Amino acid sequence: MIAIIDYGAGNIKSLQFALDKLNKESVLTTDPQVIRDSDSIILPGVGAFKDAMDAINDLGLAGVLKQEAAAGKPILGICLGMQLFYERSYEDGDWEGLGLLKGNVRKIKDTVKVPHMGWNTITKNKENPLMNDLPDDVYVYFVHSYAVGSLEEDSLVGSTQYGGVVPAIVQQGNITGMQFHPEKSGDIGIKLLKNYGEMIS
Numbered sequence: 576m577i578a579i580i581d582y583g584a585g586n587i588k589s590l591q592f593a594l595d596k597l598n599k600e601s602v603l604t605t606d607p608q609v610i611r612d613s614d615s616i617i618l619p620g621v622g623a624f625k626d627a628m629d630a631i632n633d634l635g636l637a638g639v640l641k642q643e644a645a646a647g648k649p650i651l652g653i654c655l656g657m658q659l660f661y662e663r664s665y666e667d668g669d670w671e672g673l674g675l676l677k678g679n680v681r682k683i684k685d686t687v688k689v690p691h692m693g694w695n696t697i698t699k700n701k702e703n704p705l706m707n708d709l710p711d712d713v714y715v716y717f718v719h720s721y722a723v724g725s726l727e728e729d730s731l732v733g734s735t736q737y738g739g740v741v742p743a744i745v746q747q748g749n750i751t752g753m754q755f756h757p758e759k760s761g762d763i764g765i766k767l768l769k770n771y772g773e774m775i776s
Contacts, residue, residue: 577601577775578613580640582630584620584655593758593765599772607639615775616643620655624664624680624721627655628672637673644675649749649775654719657745657752666721675750681724684738690720695755697733697743705732705744705751705770715743715760715767722754 577594579587581603594601601617602609610616618640620627631637644650652660661672664680672680683689694714699706717735723742733744735754744767745752751771757764 576613577615577617578610579603579617579619580610580631580636580656581605582627582634582636584622584627584630587619589756590617590619590653590758593768594772596765597769597772599768605634605636607636610636610639610643613648615649615651616640618650618652618656618659620653620657620659621718622655624655624658624666624672625668625670627659628670631659631673640673641675644673644750647749649751649771650675651771652750652752653758654754654756657754658721658723660750660752661723661726664721665724676726676730676745676747676752678726679724680721682721683719683741687738690718691722691737691741692718695735695737697735697755699733700731701729703732703744703746704774705746705767707770709763709766709770713763715755715757715763717743717755719754723752 658680660675661678662674664670730745730747735743757767
């Protein structure tokens with residue numbers, strides 16, 4: 576069972592629908608015990624970094640997420656959820672994240688239109704089971720104004736170009752992040768979620 580963290584960050588119904596298509600049982604929850612009992616965790620997210628971290632802290636879930644990640648449980652962050660994995664964000668201030676991955680989040684360069692909204696292609700940066708059976712040029716759906724600005728290079732699985740290199744898929748051990756919305760990215764997004772599901776089953 577996959578625990579989807581329900582901290583009021585939107586985009587959850589379409590995510591559940593995508594998981595249902597893959598016959599992956601999921602539950603929306605903020606219950607620490609349900610999270611501990613799950614096979615995998617998904618941290619979705621749209622909106623502001625600080626608001627999301629405040630909600631997670633107010634629900635008492637930051638410690639649970641850190642403990643489960645440290646214990647090796649697979650955890651997937653989608654869009655803002657991926658950004659929350661990092662140490663800091665400079666979105667309208669300087670905010671502490673979950674610190675599951677080393678690096679920080681910064682605004683996309685203003686040489687391009689912000690937010691980055693719509694379909695963009697992903698370049699494969701390294702071989703990874705997440706990319707199994709996918710064509711070289713895959714288009715996925717992005718909606719974001721901030722992106723990971725620094726990270727450990729060996730964690731970068733796939734990237735896109737938008738005012739520079741934008742990390743699109745990251746993975747370090749049991750921690751996976753997707754900056755785009757796989758649940759809104761058609762067949763490619765479903766395949767990415769399927770590949771993720773096969774890695775946790």
